[in-house]
Amino acid sequence: xxxxxxxxxxxxxxxxxxxxxxxxxxxxxxxxxxxxxxxxxxxxxxxxxxxxxxxxxxxxxxxxxxxxxxxxxxxxxxxxxxxxxxxxxxxxxxxxxxxxxxxxxxxxxxxxxxxxxxxxxxxxxxxxxxxxxxxxxxxxxxxxxxxxxxxxxxxxxxxxxxxxxxxxxxxxxxxxxxxxxxxxxxxxxxxxxxxxxxxxxxxxxxxxxxxxxxxxxxxxxxxxxxxxxxxxxxxxxxxxxxxxxxxxxxxxxxxxxxxxxxxxxxxx
Amino acid sequence: xxxxxxxxxxxxxxxxxxxxxxxxxxxxxxxxxxxxxxxxxxxxxxxxxxxxxxxxxxxxxxxxxxxxxxxxxxxxxxxxxxxxxxxxxxxxxxxxxxxxxxxxxxxxxxxxxxxxxxxxxxxxxxxxxxxxxxxxxxxxxxxxxxxxxxxxxxxxxxxxxxxxxxxxxxxxxxxxxxxxxxxxxxxxxxxxxxxxxxxxxxxxxxxxxxxxxxxxxxxxxxxxxxxxxxxxxxxxxxxxxxxxxxxxxxxxxxxxxxxxxxxxxxxxxxxxxxxxxxxxxxxxxxxxxxxxxxxxxxxxxxxxxxxxxxxxxxxxxxxxxxxxxxxxxxxxxxxxxxxxxxxxxxxxxxxxxxxxxxxxxxxxxxxxxxxxxxxxxxxxxxxxxxxxxxxxxxxxxxxxxxxxxxxxxxxxxxxxxxxxxxxxxxxxxxxx
Numbered sequence: 001x002x003x004x005x006x007x008x009x010x011x012x013x014x015x016x017x018x019x020x021x022x023x024x025x026x027x028x029x030x031x032x033x034x035x036x037x038x039x040x041x042x043x044x045x046x047x048x049x050x051x052x053x054x055x056x057x058x059x060x061x062x063x064x065x066x067x068x069x070x071x072x073x074x075x076x077x078x079x080x081x082x083x084x085x086x087x088x089x090x091x092x093x094x095x096x097x098x099x100x101x102x103x104x105x106x107x108x109x110x111x112x113x114x115x116x117x118x119x120x121x122x123x124x125x126x127x128x129x130x131x132x133x134x135x136x137x138x139x140x141x142x143x144x145x146x147x148x149x150x151x152x153x154x155x156x157x158x159x160x161x162x163x164x165x166x167x168x169x170x171x172x173x174x175x176x177x178x179x180x181x182x183x184x185x186x187x188x189x190x191x192x193x194x195x196x197x198x199x200x201x202x203x204x205x206x207x208x209x210x211x212x213x214x215x216x217x218x219x220x221x222x223x224x225x226x227x228x229x230x231x232x233x234x235x236x237x238x239x240x241x242x243x244x245x246x247x248x249x250x251x252x253x254x255x256x257x258x259x260x261x262x263x264x265x266x267x268x
Numbered sequence: 269x270x271x272x273x274x275x276x277x278x279x280x281x282x283x284x285x286x287x288x289x290x291x292x293x294x295x296x297x298x299x300x301x302x303x304x305x306x307x308x309x310x311x312x313x314x315x316x317x318x319x320x321x322x323x324x325x326x327x328x329x330x331x332x333x334x335x336x337x338x339x340x341x342x343x344x345x346x347x348x349x350x351x352x353x354x355x356x357x358x359x360x361x362x363x364x365x366x367x368x369x370x371x372x373x374x375x376x377x378x379x380x381x382x383x384x385x386x387x388x389x390x391x392x393x394x395x396x397x398x399x400x401x402x403x404x405x406x407x408x409x410x411x412x413x414x415x416x417x418x419x420x421x422x423x424x425x426x427x428x429x430x431x432x433x434x435x436x437x438x439x440x441x442x443x444x445x446x447x448x449x450x451x452x453x454x455x456x457x458x459x460x461x462x463x464x465x466x467x468x469x470x471x472x473x474x475x476x477x478x479x480x481x482x483x484x485x486x487x488x489x490x491x492x493x494x495x496x497x498x499x500x501x502x503x504x505x506x507x508x509x510x511x512x513x514x515x516x517x518x519x520x521x522x523x524x525x526x527x528x529x530x531x532x533x534x535x536x537x538x539x540x541x542x543x544x545x546x547x548x549x550x551x552x553x554x555x556x557x558x559x560x561x562x563x564x565x566x567x568x569x570x571x572x573x574x575x576x577x578x579x580x581x582x583x584x585x586x587x588x589x590x591x592x593x594x595x596x597x598x599x600x601x602x603x604x605x606x607x608x609x610x611x612x613x614x615x616x617x618x619x620x621x622x623x624x625x626x627x628x629x630x631x632x633x634x635x636x637x638x639x640x641x642x643x644x645x646x647x648x649x650x651x652x653x654x655x656x657x658x659x660x661x662x663x664x665x666x667x668x669x670x671x672x673x674x675x676x677x678x679x680x681x682x683x684x685x686x687x688x689x690x691x692x693x694x695x696x697x698x699x700x
Contacts, residue, residue: 052289065597065616065625069636070679185295193301196341197408208290238295255288262292 053268054181177252181261187245188263192238194231203231204267207239210260213253215244223262235265303354303407306345307332310358310369320362327369327387327396328358333441334400334414338654340677341408354407365389371399373406381406393443413650416440417699418657419448419467420673421455424691433694435469435493440650440698442673442686448493449500456488457512457695462519464699467493468503470511490524504537512556516563523547523557523566523583534568536583549587556602559583560609565629567593567603567612578603578614580629593631602646605629606678607653613637615645615658624658624680637680644674646695654678657686657696 068076209220220239222232248256262268307328316324335342355377359370366388373381383402387395397414404412419437425447426432433454438445449455451471458469471491474484488511490504504510508527515522516536526535526544532553536545548554552572559566566583569576578594581587594600599617606613612629615622621643627634638644642660649656654677661671671692676682687693 051292053292065618066634066636067618067639069639071681072639181291181293185293189295189299192295192298194298195301195303199298199300206292259288259290262290264292264294266297267294268292 176249180248180252188238188242191241198231203228205232205235205265206262207235208260208262209239211256215247217243302343305342305354308357310360313361316362320367323366330396331400371403413440418696419458420696421694422691458697459513460699461515462700465495468513514557517561525555546586547583558605560605567605576600606649613647648697650698651700
């Protein structure tokens, strides 16, 4: 009896202490794993658990043939203040066109009088437009009332700001932050030029960068490589060349400085 | 207990560090960066006589003109500017009535290849385009359009009231036009075999009916012209329409429209055995096929939806995997598969004329290519898929109109006119 009691006592003590040790060790290990994971994740920039994807949802209903040509759409997307690259060289090319084949009169000269607008303002114009039926529209156009961009707009591809088809901005609380962040890709795209041979390979990369309070870039790195270093570098340089951005609003600045932004070239 | 408190403290700290997620955004499609290309001044060894000097000047301007077609790919520098990424240096020496010219292509200062040609006399343009093509291949690794030709139909030989539409062939840049046929009749929808040796076309022909009063029947027959032997053979002369032929990628069979059953359907014909196989089988009319290089897909025009729309299908079967591609447009016509099989260019009636549009084979990304540029029809892709040739009509008065062949790049930037005062032109086709 006595022996049994002692044994039980001994066992109980031993179990208690070793159990405590085991629990402590487990918690410690989990914590180490968690902390190192977080630290490594931030350093390597590959933590996908805390990522939100921002994309405006735009719905395109094809209800007729498009009225705008590709050239016209491109001109609209490029803002007027974008620097004209190498005008001297462009002139030189013109001179080289042989007179026997390409006649000056045959070239379509883009109408410079048409106002150039950015795609976002184009979308806004679109969404604010009332839907009219096609025949009525045509009469209105002939009346000469419609000018500039409006005359180019179609009963064709009708764009509207969608509600919740693909875009997912609804769960992002801070409208000031979202408003600022959405201006960034447009600015970077103007500096992103890819030569034909790279474009044909359909490459993809992601650049992570952090924006300081004055709109400067604190740090920029390749978050996901395309496998082609030339392509990665063009994207990285495009981000760097776009700085400084507009100074972020005070509410958005800390987040941009600590968490940064990830841009997908061309998509995320 | 202290230990636990420490752990809890650390845990809460790391949770706090997570505060907000990283925001990800898409940049969208990249802008095009053009390759910089500079042609250097020719270095002449020895001296050239006046005739040789003239040949040299002609060849150099031909090469510059050739590259001007690819202005969406290249930014061409002036001579003397050596900062170009790609640099072409010419070395020239006199050779008989012409010159021997060597073009050395270097990329960022490193020589990547050398090609030569000896243009002279009637071979001047052939040799010049050959050299241009060699330079283009060195830079891009792909074939250019510089050595291609364009086959087309023109009514310029029309006299009086009988319209005559005959077959012609010219260089890709519109030079050196040559007449191929003298039928004094009407030729429609030519196509060139993959080996470029044969041209297949439809001809409106009169057939004696055996009637005592000499009455004749008119029929649209399918004929082939052999560019080497310069002979014509009839491929298909079924009563009714035999037209709109397109070669299969191996050149062994053709796809074309037959109306023998009373309704236009697309058939495949084995050129060796003349055996027919029905490809479409629908009570609506199916016309105007083009087939992709792998032979797995065929585009065609069909009225099965009530009005003319573009469809694709697997031509290896009958009515196999038919899919509608276009859903809008009052009247769509002439669908043509791009050489890579990814997009289809077609013409569609808008307002008061036809304009050209491009659409993915899946039916997405409908894009307009021409606008305010007359009435544009009959598009055809260049073999490298970078250009589209088409006819454009300008109405001058109630009874007068011009219709010329134009060339534009695949995004609708018009580069120029290829025919001038050559009657009304129709159905331009590239060699392959």
